[in-house]
Amino acid sequence: MDFPRALRARRADRRVSQLELASRAGTTQRHLSYIEAGRSHPGRAMVVRLAESLNLTLRERNELLLTAGYAPAYPETALDAAALAPVRTALGHILAGHExxxxxxxxxxxxxxxxxxxxxxxxxxxxAELTGPGCNVYRLALHPAGIAPRIRNLPEWGRHILDRLGHLAELRDELSAYVPDLEPSAAHLGFAVPLHLGSPLGELHLITTVTTFATATDITLSELKLEAFLPADAATAAALHTRPGR
Known part of the structure; x- marks a missing residue:
């Protein structure tokens, strides 16, 4: 795909008009229309500004730069590289501290x-085929051989997960087949979609938070997500605090 078509596609995906994007990027709608028509070739700085103005991920920004004929701007460091040792240490502390x-x-x-x-x-x-390092947690959650049979509110929780997979179309299509239809309801869901899970500790009610490295300039770091589960009621908190073998 050439740059004009790639830019138009990204803008359409984000539902941003030419006028709005031009305003965000500090240019004119006329200039942007020339760029999207292939009548004007933007400089590297303009491509970066357009990518930032569309709130593209770092990976997507690199892809847009490549279609415009420029080298990628953002590195992708292996997670086990020495440069990311402080990140691995910090994540280990957070995981342990959330117990x-x-x-x-x-x-x-x-x-x-x-x-x-x-x-x-x-x-x-x-x-066991769905668990352990290297497994896909979305498949683990929704596959019939995974956690799904113990999720008491699978239609609601499944939709919550599928809504997070817009950038992974093939995986979303696969997992959609495992999620039952969600019946229309006027019932109040509360402030967040909970996970109602049967477990050896009894019924657990959990909510989640997702933490990212918002200021990351490395692709690997920017794509890491730390998901922390929290008890939605006192009974769940007590069950987790007193679980055997803790």
Whole structure:
């Protein structure tokens, strides 16, 4: 795909008009229309400004630069590289500090990078083929041989997960087949979609938070996500605090 078509596609995906994008990027709609028509070739700085103005991920910004004929601007460092040792240490501290509640770290595709011991409460009973380092946590959650049979509100929780997979169309299509239809309801869901899970500790009600490195300038770092589960009620908190073998 050439740069004009790539830019138009990114802008359409973000539902941003030419006028709005031009305003964000500090240029004119006329100039932007020339760029999108292939009548004007933007400089490297303009491509970066347009990518930033569209809130593209670092990976997408590199891809847009390449289509314009420029070298990528953002590095992609291997997670096990020495340069990211402080990051690995920090994530280890956070995972350990979140005990006795489950927490995990994934990359941009949902691949499991690390987890704390309490994460095992969620995966108990799941097929070994779906668990462990390198597994896909989205597939683990929704596959019939994974956690799905113990999720009491699978239609709601499944939709919550599928909504996070817009950038992974093939995986989303696969997992959609495992999620039951969600019946229309006027019932109040509360302030967040909870996870209602059957477990050896009893019924657990959990909510989640997702933490990212918002100021990252490295692709690997920018795509890491730390998901931490929190008890939604006192009974869940007590069950996790007193679980055997903790």
């Amino acid at each position: 006795p509640y489950p927490a995990l770290v994934t990359d941009g595709t949902g691949t499991l990078i690390a987890a704390n011991a309490s994460f095992g409460v969620l995966t108990s009973g799941a097929s």
